[in-house]
Amino acid sequence: MSGGLWRDAVRELRADRLALACLAMLVLLIAAAGAGPWLLDYREDEIDWANMAVAPFAVDGHWLGTDRLGRDLLVRTLFGLRVSLAIALAATLVSLVIGVSWGAMAGYLRGGADALMMRFVDVLYSLPQVFFVIILTVVFGRGPLTLLLAIGAFGWLTMARIVRGQALSLREREFVEAAVVGGAGTLRIVGRHIVPNLLGPVIVYATLTVPQVILVESFLSFLGIGIQEPLASLGNLIADGAAEMETAPWILAVPAGCLVLLVFCFNFLGDSLRDALDPRDR
Amino acid sequence: MALLEIRALTVEFSGERCIRAVDRVDLSIDREERVAIVGESGSGKSQLLLGCIGLLAANGRTQGSVRFDGAELIGADDPAAGVRGRGIGFVFQDASGSLTPHRRIGDQLAEAAVAARGCEWGMALADARRMIERVRLPDARRCLAQYPHELSGGMRQRVAIAAALMSQPRLLFADEPTTALDVTVQAEVMALIDELCRELGMALLLVTHDIGVVAALADRIAVMYAGRIVECATASVLLAGPGHPYSAGLLASVPTLADAPGTELRTIAGSPPAPGTAFTGCRFAPRCPRAAMRCRAEDPPLVARGRAAIACHFPLTGEGGA
Amino acid sequence: MSAVLELRGVTVHYCRRGARGGVLTAVDDVSLSIDNGEMLGLVGESGCGKTTLGKAILALVPLAAGEVHWRGQRIDHLGTRHFRALRRELQFVFQDPNACFDPRMTIAGSVAEPLRALAPGLDAAGQATRVTGILGEVGLAPELAGRYPHQLSGGQLQRAVIARALIVDPRFVVCDEPVSALDVSVQGQIVNLLARIRRERGLASLFISHNLAIVARLCERILVMYRGRIVEAASRDALIGAPLHPYTRELLDAVPTIDAGARRRVRVRPLDRADSALAVAATGCAFAGRCAHALARCRSERPLLQSAADGRLVACHRAGEWPRGLPPVAAG
Numbered sequence: 001m002s003g004g005l006w007r008d009a010v011r012e013l014r015a016d017r018l019a020l021a022c023l024a025m026l027v028l029l030i031a032a033a034g035a036g037p038w039l040l041d042y043r044e045d046e047i048d049w050a051n052m053a054v055a056p057f058a059v060d061g062h063w064l065g066t067d068r069l070g071r072d073l074l075v076r077t078l079f080g081l082r083v084s085l086a087i088a089l090a091a092t093l094v095s096l097v098i099g100v101s102w103g104a105m106a107g108y109l110r111g112g113a114d115a116l117m118m119r120f121v122d123v124l125y126s127l128p129q130v131f132f133v134i135i136l137t138v139v140f141g142r143g144p145l146t147l148l149l150a151i152g153a154f155g156w157l158t159m160a161r162i163v164r165g166q167a168l169s170l171r172e173r174e175f176v177e178a179a180v181v182g183g184a185g186t187l188r189i190v191g192r193h194i195v196p197n198l199l200g201p202v203i204v205y206a207t208l209t210v211p212q213v214i215l216v217e218s219f220l221s222f223l224g225i226g227i228q229e230p231l232a233s234l235g236n237l238i239a240d241g242a243a244e245m246e247t248a249p250w251i252l253a254v255p256a257g258c259l260v261l262l263v264f265c266f267n268f269l270g271d272s273l274r275d276a277l278d279p280r281d282r
Numbered sequence: 283m284a285l286l287e288i289r290a291l292t293v294e295f296s297g298e299r300c301i302r303a304v305d306r307v308d309l310s311i312d313r314e315e316r317v318a319i320v321g322e323s324g325s326g327k328s329q330l331l332l333g334c335i336g337l338l339a340a341n342g343r344t345q346g347s348v349r350f351d352g353a354e355l356i357g358a359d360d361p362a363a364g365v366r367g368r369g370i371g372f373v374f375q376d377a378s379g380s381l382t383p384h385r386r387i388g389d390q391l392a393e394a395a396v397a398a399r400g401c402e403w404g405m406a407l408a409d410a411r412r413m414i415e416r417v418r419l420p421d422a423r424r425c426l427a428q429y430p431h432e433l434s435g436g437m438r439q440r441v442a443i444a445a446a447l448m449s450q451p452r453l454l455f456a457d458e459p460t461t462a463l464d465v466t467v468q469a470e471v472m473a474l475i476d477e478l479c480r481e482l483g484m485a486l487l488l489v490t491h492d493i494g495v496v497a498a499l500a501d502r503i504a505v506m507y508a509g510r511i512v513e514c515a516t517a518s519v520l521l522a523g524p525g526h527p528y529s530a531g532l533l534a535s536v537p538t539l540a541d542a543p544g545t546e547l548r549t550i551a552g553s554p555p556a557p558g559t560a561f562t563g564c565r566f567a568p569r570c571p572r573a574a575m576r577c578r579a580e581d582p583p584l585v586a587r588g589r590a591a592i593a594c595h596f597p598l599t600g601e602g603g604a
Numbered sequence: 605m606s607a608v609l610e611l612r613g614v615t616v617h618y619c620r621r622g623a624r625g626g627v628l629t630a631v632d633d634v635s636l637s638i639d640n641g642e643m644l645g646l647v648g649e650s651g652c653g654k655t656t657l658g659k660a661i662l663a664l665v666p667l668a669a670g671e672v673h674w675r676g677q678r679i680d681h682l683g684t685r686h687f688r689a690l691r692r693e694l695q696f697v698f699q700d701p702n703a704c705f706d707p708r709m710t711i712a713g714s715v716a717e718p719l720r721a722l723a724p725g726l727d728a729a730g731q732a733t734r735v736t737g738i739l740g741e742v743g744l745a746p747e748l749a750g751r752y753p754h755q756l757s758g759g760q761l762q763r764a765v766i767a768r769a770l771i772v773d774p775r776f777v778v779c780d781e782p783v784s785a786l787d788v789s790v791q792g793q794i795v796n797l798l799a800r801i802r803r804e805r806g807l808a809s810l811f812i813s814h815n816l817a818i819v820a821r822l823c824e825r826i827l828v829m830y831r832g833r834i835v836e837a838a839s840r841d842a843l844i845g846a847p848l849h850p851y852t853r854e855l856l857d858a859v860p861t862i863d864a865g866a867r868r869r870v871r872v873r874p875l876d877r878a879d880s881a882l883a884v885a886a887t888g889c890a891f892a893g894r895c896a897h898a899l900a901r902c903r904s905e906r907p908l909l910q911s912a913a914d915g916r917l918v919a920c921h922r923a924g925e926w927p928r929g930l931p932p933v934a935a936g
Binding site for chain 3: 463537
């Protein structure tokens with residue numbers, strides 16, 4: 001990687017206080033999701049018969065209260081965060097790999113191959129995602145794997161389009177022609193010259209995809225199609241909370257607040273990354 | 283009183299290090315006089331122009347004094363006002379610096395006129411058409427309706443010149459206006475600038491790295507190196523006998539048809555220093571074929587010697603070492 | 605002396621995309637030959653097709669008609685994979701040094717890249733030795749090898765471009781305006797370098813430029829190109845001393861002069877419609893709209909490239925009228 005361009009980007013990011021704060025918050029959330037449950041007293045499915053639906057800070061040990069079954073809300077939220085994050089990161093990784101390869105090849109090859117590949121993308125684009133998820137659920141049953149499959153099958157489409165656009169303009173650059181004159185083959189040119197030079201927008205878009213996936217997963221779990229009880233995800237926690245909204249609002253507020261915080265931090269970080277990586281500012 | 287008086291102009295850029303691109307430059311331009319500043323990339327010549335009218339990058343700062351017709355431009359509330367209402371036109375190296383790609387040429391020119399003189403739109407369009415004809419572009423009506431990308435590079439540069447003239451300036455700044463063009467187009471654009479300056483009674487400050495291009499056009503030539511002016515003289519004096527070794531090197535490196543084929547082109551050894559490099563002694567000493575001990579220790583000031591001002595301990599003309 | 609590179613009737617089309625459509629002929633029926641060790645000059649202004657011609661020789665753009673022969677073998681109809689073997693022998697020096705390097709690779713990495721495909725027998729150590737050797741030959745300090753393109757000056761980058769072209773030890777190089785993007789003071793260094801390399805390696809080459817003064821320094825034979833067609837072909841002395849085509853005369857007049865006495869030698873000419881970027885070639889001589897000597901015949905009948913005295917070629921109806929060449933335009 002070009003030392004200069006990345007170093008400049010890092011320097012610009014370091015100067016952006018809010019971006020740093022978001023990054024710190026994300027690190028904190030991820031650390032909490034990973035290690036938090038071990039540090040806390042309660043397990044996520046442990047029912048505390050004595051303390052059902054207590055408010056936050058009311059009872060020792062249950063910092064953020066409990067739900068109607070007496071399960072500690074903080075621990076459940078952290079678990080839900082863990083599941084949601086895992087699915088989001090895995091789905092984003094899948095869409096990154098497939099989308100970048102697909103888009104870069106289509107953009108570089110142009111002509112018939114490009115047309116074929118992008119029409120395929122267009123067709124998939126026009127399928128309604130929710131129906132597709134439902135069909136997959138019927139075939140493979142509910143669960144995180146199905147969810148991952150469903151989200152992954154659509155997540156790479158926009159990435160492919162973006163990458164293809166970038167690849168189309170990159171292929172006209174003189175250094176690509178120079179590589180051809182140097183005898184390089186298509187795979188080498190795409191892998192060594194085209195893809196590394198479009199990583200800027202790709203990284204930015206990936207950072208913005210993660211919160212999108214989290215929202216989709218939450219929505220599907222909220223609908224009952226995604227993650228099922230007793231496994232917690234932010235989505236079904238919010239679904240639970242919605243049912244109790246009037247009597248015990250904290251059961252909704254805690255996971256919803258966590259979701260909002262997560263999505264905001266990713267979005268803001270993505271925006272700042274885009275500004276920092278913008279070559280026009282050089 | 284000179285039309286443009288530059289005194290001790292310094293341009294600096296803040297960042298990781300403080301980079302001084304222009305170092306205490308003095309220059310004056312009279313009415314209808316044509317002055318050319320010649321120097322390699324990194325000599326600070328473009329920053330000199332941009333600094334005068336406040337078009338530097340965000341981290342740039344100017345110090346010193348630039349007076350246009352008596353009024354101070356540095357530190358004024360709106361430095362770019364010097365361009366808009368008060369008679370300085372600017373031609374950039376690349377016409378895309380002057381022209382927006384998504385608006386028609388006629389609209390852009392008319393807008394420049396309205397912004398500068400506050401005339402109404404119909405009159406501005408008529409002025410635009412006259413200006414297009416004046417820069418010798420064919421079919422003015424069609425040209426006004428076209429977009430910049432529909433013209434060739436040379437034609438775009440003519441449009442850029444027309445745009446600069448819409449405010450009826452008394453002084454034209456031109457930053458490497460022909461560098462991106464072919465020799466034939468270069469020659470024509472220079473001839474056009476020459477003709478327009480004469481017709482409109484404009485003074486000209488032109489910046490370039492190619493001394494050959496201004497030889498026929500300039501009244502006075504200032505040679506710039508590493509942020510300083512190292513020689514300043516009337517064109518005929520400088521071209522006949524340059525005093526500074528750098529000027530001599532620049533002149534010698536222009537390829538001409540008269541040279542014997544197969545011989546090596548004369549060059550200046552090494553490359554120009556990056557802006558912001560620290561120096562002891564004369565800045566040109568590392569590349570100068572005549573450098574002596576004194577040159578590496580002592581920075582020569584710009585002093586008048588005969589009919590030129592030269593910053594060199596051992597100039598090529600006249601006595602040295604005084 | 606035998607010709608190593610031969611072009612016969614090469615024509616290249618450029619298809620304009622979008623609503624305007626249509627086909628522009630970038631290179632129109634060009635024939636030339638280059639001997640072993642010869643540097644042929646090709647002069648013309650931007651858009652005349654000279655770069656396209658150079659790229660056509662290296663199969664970077666497809667031919668619409670004509671043939672390209674390298675060492676007696678026809679090479680224009682080879683597929684991409686078969687042509688790759690030839691890339692070791694045919695190389696290209698690009699015009700804009702800032703654009704022809706991958707900004708994310710070091711100079712050493714970019715210069716070594718042709719070795720991967722074209723010299724597969726070399727191991728890493730061998731490659732490194734070659735890189736160091738070639739950088740020394742073009743005059744680049746070894747510490748620049750690990751830097752990135754944006755850290756080098758224009759002159760240094762252009763040397764790196766030449767290094768990359770030479771590292772596979774080619775027999776023929778197309779030099780596409782190698783000095784146009786550089787300051788005048790640096791141009792001389794690169795021109796001297798190219799002359800030296802050509803002498804030492806005995807390379808055949810095509811030197812493309814819009815500046816006749818530089819081409820005249822390096823090339824014994826010069827071709828003048830206008831709007832995709834060769835309009836004059838002659839030895840250097842004949843071309844400069846006695847140009848037969850009005851466009852050649854214009855090129856000669858446009859070379860900057862530092863003689864302060866010769867002021868305003870070029871008149872500002874009103875531009876012809878045909879000069880606009882999207883003009884399609886019409887009937888008659890392409891230069892007629894711009895020519896001070898044009899007749900009615902010039903606008904209707906296209907002049908063919910014909911032999912004049914001394915083995916010269918010129919495409920002008922009136923070339924016979926000035927056997928001693930066109931005189932310079934009088935000062936305006």
